[in-house]
Amino acid sequence: MGLTMYQVDAFTSELFKGNPAAVCLLDQPREDSWMQAVAYEMNLSETAFLLPEADGYRLRWFTPKTEVKLCGHATLASAHVLYTEKLLPADHEARFYTLSGLLTAKYEVNNGLIELNFPAALPFACEPPPGLLEALPVKPLYIGRVNDDYLLEVATEEEVRAVIPDFPRLAEVVRGAIVTAASAAKEYDFISRFFAPLEGINEDPVTGSAHCKLAPYWQEKLKRDTFTAYQASERGGFLQLTMTGNRVQIGGRAVTVLKGHLLV
Structure with a gap:
């Protein structure tokens, strides 16, 4: 069989x-x-x-x-x-x-x-590596790094939705890149997209591991432990997030x- x-x-x-x-x-x-x-x-x-x-x-x-x-x-x-x-x-x-x-x-x-218990990883602020902002044309309010991934906060949800990466160039610069912004929508607290062309994934539809970085980042920004998040890919998806110490509960x-x- x-x-x-x-x-x-x-x-x-x-x-x-x-x-x-x-x-x-x-x-x-x-x-x-x-x-x-x-x-x-x-x-x-x-x-x-x-x-x-x-x-x-x-x-x-x-x-x-x-x-x-x-x-x-x-x-x-x-x-x-x-x-x-x-x-x-x-x-x-x-x-x-x-x-x-x-x-x-x-x-x-x-x-x-279903609620997953995953390790949280808070990004640390850094300068962008050469070529990142050319491959990912946004105007970041913040750039942070966790291992080989970069997190970029921009000013508006519209900027997150509108970004069009240069995927071949991005694959030469970083393993993965997260773009995020706070949301004015009542349905969710923040929005994001995730790109990883180096690993054969130009844009991942919904990324639990990216929210291991997003949850502690927005915890510090919003001074809260629980969030609803939306990943704004073409398919889209919702996540329920709760920070507990150095762990993040990811519900979906x-x-x-x-x-x-x-x-x-």
């Missing part, structure tokens, strides 16, 4: 919105090259591979080009599969062993929200689009 695979739209309750991820349920360890080939074949921003381990699952994420250390939407998709396919009881915590350490998820039965919904078998 092969391995069971799913395609899940994460950070949305609507089909064909949010961020699509593939989830592959493994029955044994697989070579890195094999997982990379599957991710290339799926051609989504991330493909997640789940392998039962200890009291949870070994979880790895691959873009079409490379393995990544942290991915929010594919973790949400993985938890969604475990709960909806009844591989894990709704009142049990999902435990994932990853390159970023132990990550957990829990299902809120009352509202259908998901919907299964496809279920099938990978013939191996």
Whole structure:
């Protein structure tokens, strides 16, 4: 029969919105090259591979080009599969062993929200690297860095929505770039977009890992611990965020689009 695979739209309750991820349920360890080939074949921003381990699952994420250390939407998709396919009881915590350490998820039965527990990472202010503002033509109020990603705050939501990056040039400058602004809309507190052409993702539809940086940044700016955020890609998606110490709780919904078998 092969391995069971799913395609899940994460950070949305609507089909064909949010961020699509593939989830592959493994029955044994697989070579890195094999997982990379599957991710290339799926051609989504991330493909997640789940392998039962200890009291949870070994979880790895691959873009079409490379393995990544942290991915929010594919973790949400993985938890969604475990709960909806009844591989894990709704009142049990999902435990994932990853390159970023132990990550957990829990299902809120009352509202259908899945809440991820992720590490927060506050950006530090810095000068832009050469070429960044040419590749990403905005007028930033703030530029910060976390590892290989840059966060740029601009003055208005309209600026976030209007930016058109030079993707080949951006891929030569940074691994990832987040553009954000406070929102005047009542539905959410801040808005963002995320670009990572170096990893084969020109614009990611909804990025949980980017909100590990955005949540502590806006916590300092707004002097609050809880937020609703909107990622303004073409597909778009909503996230509920709560800062707890050096962790961020990332809440979202998901919907299964496809279920099938990978013939191996």
